[in-house]
Amino acid sequence: MNILLSPSEIIEHLYCPRFTYFELYLIIPEHEEKRFKVLMGREVHKDKAQINKDYLRKKIGVTGKETEVYLSSEKLHLKGIVDEVLTLNDGSMAPLDYKFAEYKETQYKTHKTQSLAYGMLISENYGKPASKGFVVYTRSRNKLIEIEFKQKDIDDFQKIIEEMLLIIQKGYYPKKTSSKAKCEDCAYRNICV
Numbered sequence: 001m002n003i004l005l006s007p008s009e010i011i012e013h014l015y016c017p018r019f020t021y022f023e024l025y026l027i028i029p030e031h032e033e034k035r036f037k038v039l040m041g042r043e044v045h046k047d048k049a050q051i052n053k054d055y056l057r058k059k060i061g062v063t064g065k066e067t068e069v070y071l072s073s074e075k076l077h078l079k080g081i082v083d084e085v086l087t088l089n090d091g092s093m094a095p096l097d098y099k100f101a102e103y104k105e106t107q108y109k110t111h112k113t114q115s116l117a118y119g120m121l122i123s124e125n126y127g128k129p130a131s132k133g134f135v136v137y138t139r140s141r142n143k144l145i146e147i148e149f150k151q152k153d154i155d156d157f158q159k160i161i162e163e164m165l166l167i168i169q170k171g172y173y174p175k176k177t178s179s180k181a182k183c184e185d186c187a188y189r190n191i192c193v
């Protein structure tokens with residue numbers, strides 16, 4: 001079975017690995033979450049119009065860009081739509097993502113994971129190095145964050161993908177999240193034992 005995982009599915013897995021079991025192995029949708037994602041998507045598009053993108057690209061040293069690019073890789077088991085695929089003046093490439101959000105350190109790890117997934121997809125599809133990514137926080141005066149992808153980040157990321165594949169392909173039942181607060185709000189709490 002050819003499994004392609006999206007960054008949002010990976011982020012849900014990091015939130016609680018049992019989401020992968022219920023959503024992607026047992027195929028029980030988590031409706032509230034999906035609705036939220038749709039709403040967020042619309043807001044992001046509205047907000048992007050307010051950004052001076054040329055200024056941002058100049059700051060980064062961009063020599064080429066493609067927008068809203070769908071990329072996938074069977075080898076990496078990944079898929080996703082990248083807001084902007086950038087070519088930089090040193091010949092390398094990088095993803096750029098817009099977040100309709102304030103910059104918060106607590107969310108940095110999540111956004112880093114997403115950016116890394118896009119960076120790996122870019123490198124695989126374009127055959128060029130992608131050793132960093134960029135995120136723009138539209139609610140923090142378009143704060144631009146540069147994220148460096150280290151080998152350890154890539155190794156950790158690949159372990160996460162392997163764990164997800166084990167769940168989806170073999171039905172491995174992962175441990176619960178250690179956070180009881182997450183369980184209180186969870187749509188799966190009645191079937192999660």
Ligand code: SF4
Nearest residue numbers: 016018176183186192
């Ligand atoms: S109830 Fe808790 S452990 Fe179970 S899926 Fe939800 S968050 Fe995860």
